[in-house]
Amino acid sequence: MTPASDETRLPAYIIRMSLMFRVQHALLMATLLVLALTGFALMYHENWLGRNLIRLEGGVLYRGFIHRAAASLLMAQLVFHAFYMLFTREGKKELGEFFLGRRDFSDFLQAIRYNLGTADEYPKAGKYGYKEKFQYWGATLGILLISVTGVILWAETFSMRFLPKIVLDVTLIVHGYQGLLAFVILLFWHIYNEHLNPSVFPMNNAWLTGRVDAEWLRREHPLEYEKLKREGVI
Amino acid sequence: MKLMRTLFLLAATAAATLLLPGAAGAAAPGGECMECHGDKTIEKSLPGGGTLSLYVDGSAYRDSVHGKGSCTTCHADAKSPHGKLAGVTCGKCHPDAEKSYAQSTHGKGHAKGAREAAYCSDCHGKHDIRKSKDAASRTFRLNIVGVCLKCHKDRAIEEKFGLPGQQVMEAYEQSVHGMALKKSGLLGTAVCSDCHGNHTILPGDQPRAATHRQNIPTLCGKCHSGILEQYETSVHGKGMRGGIAESPVCTDCHGEHRITKITDPSSSVYTKNIPRTCSACHEKEGISSRYALPKKRFATYMDSFHGIALEYGMTKAANCASCHGFHDILPSNDPASRVNKANLPATCGKCHPNAGPNFAKGSMHVEVTPQKAMGVFAVRVFYTIFISVLVVLFVLHVGLELYGRRRRKHAEEGGKG
Numbered sequence: 001m002t003p004a005s006d007e008t009r010l011p012a013y014i015i016r017m018s019l020m021f022r023v024q025h026a027l028l029m030a031t032l033l034v035l036a037l038t039g040f041a042l043m044y045h046e047n048w049l050g051r052n053l054i055r056l057e058g059g060v061l062y063r064g065f066i067h068r069a070a071a072s073l074l075m076a077q078l079v080f081h082a083f084y085m086l087f088t089r090e091g092k093k094e095l096g097e098f099f100l101g102r103r104d105f106s107d108f109l110q111a112i113r114y115n116l117g118t119a120d121e122y123p124k125a126g127k128y129g130y131k132e133k134f135q136y137w138g139a140t141l142g143i144l145l146i147s148v149t150g151v152i153l154w155a156e157t158f159s160m161r162f163l164p165k166i167v168l169d170v171t172l173i174v175h176g177y178q179g180l181l182a183f184v185i186l187l188f189w190h191i192y193n194e195h196l197n198p199s200v201f202p203m204n205n206a207w208l209t210g211r212v213d214a215e216w217l218r219r220e221h222p223l224e225y226e227k228l229k230r231e232g233v234i
Numbered sequence: 235m236k237l238m239r240t241l242f243l244l245a246a247t248a249a250a251t252l253l254l255p256g257a258a259g260a261a262a263p264g265g266e267c268m269e270c271h272g273d274k275t276i277e278k279s280l281p282g283g284g285t286l287s288l289y290v291d292g293s294a295y296r297d298s299v300h301g302k303g304s305c306t307t308c309h310a311d312a313k314s315p316h317g318k319l320a321g322v323t324c325g326k327c328h329p330d331a332e333k334s335y336a337q338s339t340h341g342k343g344h345a346k347g348a349r350e351a352a353y354c355s356d357c358h359g360k361h362d363i364r365k366s367k368d369a370a371s372r373t374f375r376l377n378i379v380g381v382c383l384k385c386h387k388d389r390a391i392e393e394k395f396g397l398p399g400q401q402v403m404e405a406y407e408q409s410v411h412g413m414a415l416k417k418s419g420l421l422g423t424a425v426c427s428d429c430h431g432n433h434t435i436l437p438g439d440q441p442r443a444a445t446h447r448q449n450i451p452t453l454c455g456k457c458h459s460g461i462l463e464q465y466e467t468s469v470h471g472k473g474m475r476g477g478i479a480e481s482p483v484c485t486d487c488h489g490e491h492r493i494t495k496i497t498d499p500s501s502s503v504y505t506k507n508i509p510r511t512c513s514a515c516h517e518k519e520g521i522s523s524r525y526a527l528p529k530k531r532f533a534t535y536m537d538s539f540h541g542i543a544l545e546y547g548m549t550k551a552a553n554c555a556s557c558h559g560f561h562d563i564l565p566s567n568d569p570a571s572r573v574n575k576a577n578l579p580a581t582c583g584k585c586h587p588n589a590g591p592n593f594a595k596g597s598m599h600v601e602v603t604p605q606k607a608m609g610v611f612a613v614r615v616f617y618t619i620f621i622s623v624l625v626v627l628f629v630l631h632v633g634l635e636l637y638g639r640r641r642r643k644h645a646e647e648g649g650k651g
Contacts, residue, residue, distance in 0.1 A: 166596025
C-alpha cells in the first residue's frame with residue numbers, strides 16, 4: 001500500500017450506491033432469481049432440470065403462482081424505478097450518469113484497441129463506463145420486453161380475443177428466450193465485471209455496503225474520481 | 235376287495251327294500267332310487283384310492299329345474315340294483331346347447347379327452363341344476379364369475395392350456411365391471427359370459443369368437459349402445475366397419491379385463507394417460523404414413539402448455555380428447571369435426587371463452603419448422619444465434635480485458651516509478 005502523496009489525507013471510501021439503490025438491487029436480484037428458476041422449469045420441462053425444478057416448486061400450478069407473484073414484484077420495481085429515476089433528485093442525477101452517448105461507443109472501441117495494444121491509453125470512465133451502461137440499458141430493455149410478453153401470456157383470456165394463436169406462439173418463444181438472454185448476460189457479463197474481474201475479485205462490495213475504495217475509483221472510474229475531487233467530496 | 239363288498243352290500247339292501255311292502259314309493263320323483271342314494275354315507279372306492287360319494291341330495295334335486303322328472307330320464311340304464319351307469323348326455327333334451335358346445339373351445343377340448351375342459355355339469359351342476367334366472371343357480375349372473383374362475387384361476391390349468399394368467403382374472407375383479415358385480419351387486423354389469431358367450435365360447439383370435447376384434451364394438455354396444463352409435467360415425471368406427479383391421483376398437487383404448495372408470499388414475503383413458511394411449515397408434519411410423527396422418531402430434535402436444543400442465547399433474551389441462559373428442563372423433567377436414575377450422579372457436583371456447591375466430595389462426599400443434607411455423611422458427615433461430623454470438627463476444631471481451639490489464643498494471647507501476 002503506497003498511495004500517492006496527495007491522497008494520504010483522503011477518505012478511503014466513496015459511497016457509490018445509496019441505500020435506496022441497494023434495496024432496489026437486492027429486490028431485483030431476488031426476483032430475477034425466482035423468475036429464472038420458475039421460468040426455466042417450464043422452458044426445460046422435458047429434461048431433468050425442468051422436472052426437478054417443477055418438483056421443487058410444488059408442481060406446475062404453484063410454479064405458475066410463484067412465477068407470476070415474482071413477475072408482479074418485478075414490474076412494480078420497474079415502474080417504481082422509472083418514477084424514481086425521472087422525478088427524484090438522486091434519480092435524475094443517476095439517470096444523467098447513465099445517458100448513452102457517442103463517447104461510450106468510442107470508449108468501447110478504444111478499450112479494445114488498448115487491450116490489443118494498438119492504443120496507448122485505456123479510456124477514462126465516468127461514474128458508469130460502457131460496461132455498466134450496457135448492463136443497465138440491456139437489463140431495462142430486457143425487463144420491458146419480458147414484461148410485455150409476460151403480461152400477454154398471463155392475460156391469456158384477454159389476449160385470445162385480439163391475438164391469433166400464431167402471435168401467442170411467437171410471444172411465448174420470445175418470452176422464454178429473452179429470459180435465457182438475460183440469464184446469459186448476468187452469467188457472463190455481470191459475474192465477470194462484478195466478481196471475477198481481478199480489480200474487484202472476489203466481489204465488488206458496493207451492492208452490500210454501498211462503498212467503494214477511493215483508490216479503486218481512481219483506477220477504474222478516473223473521470224468520476226476527478227469530478228468528486230473538484231466537488232471537494234474527496 | 236372293498237369295492238366288491240360295497241357292491242354286495244348295495245345289492246343286498248336293494249333286495250331287502252324290494253321285499254318290504256310299500257317301500258317302493260316310485261310315485262315321488264326319485265323315490266325308489268333315494269332309498270340307497272339318500273344315504274349320506276353311501277360311497278364307492280375309486281381305483282386310485284379315495285372314495286366317491288354316491289349320495290344325492292333329494293331336496294336339492296326336487297328344487298332343481300329337473301326336480302319334477304324322474305332319475306331315469308337322465309340315467310336311462312339305472313335299474314336296481316345296478317353297477318356303473320353310462321354317462322349322462324344332456325344333449326338328448328338340449329340339442330341346441332349340445333351343438334354349440336361341441337363347436338366351442340371347451341367342447342373341442344372335451345371331445346379330445348381333456349378332462350379339465352368344462353363340461354355341462356362343471357358350469358350347471360348335476361342334480362341341483364336351476365334356471366339361470368334363479369338367484370341360487372350357478373349360472374345366475376352374479377354367480378357366473380365364480381364358476382368360470384374355479385378353473386380359470388387354477389394355475390395348473392392355465393399353464394397346461396396356455397391360458398391368460400392370474401393377473402388377467404384378477405384385473406377383472408378390480409375392473410369397473412368386476413367392482414359393479416362384487417361391490418354393488420349390479421345385474422347389469424358385464425360378467426364373463428356377456429362378452430365371451432356361454433356354450434359357444436372361443437378364443438378371441440378366432441374370427442367367430444364373440445371377442446374377436448371385428449366383433450368388439452357390437453359386443454360392447456350390447457350394453458353401451460349410445461356409445462356404439464357415436465363410435466359408428468367416427469373415423470375409427472367407419473374405418474373398422476370398412477375392414478381396416480388396425481382401426482381401433484373399444485378395447486384398444488379402454489383395455490379388456492382391466493377396464494376401469496376414466497376417473498381412475500390407472501385407467502388408460504384417465505386424462506393424464508390419454509396422450510400416451512392415443513400415441514400408441516398415432517406415433518407409429520407405419521400407421522401415420524399409411525393413413526397420411528400428420529406427424530409429431532405427441533411431441534408437439536407434450537411441448538405445449540397443455541402437455542406440460544397435464545404431465546405435471548394439472549388434470550384440468552386439455553388432453554387429446556378435450557379437443558378431438560373421443561367416441562365421435564373425426565378428421566379435421568370433416569366439417570363436423572371439433573377440430574375443423576370452423577369449429578375451433580367453439581372447441582377452444584369450452585375452456586377459453588374469449589377464443590374467437592381470430593384466435594384460431596395458426597396451427598395448434600406447433601411443429602417448429604420454416605414451413606409449419608415460420609414466426610416461431612425465425613425467433614428461435616434469431617435468439618439462438620444472437621445468444622451464441624453474444625456469449626462468444628463476452629468471452630472474447632473478457633479475454634482481451636484480462637490481457638490488457640497486464641499492460642495497464644505494468645504502465646501504472648512504470649508511471650509511479
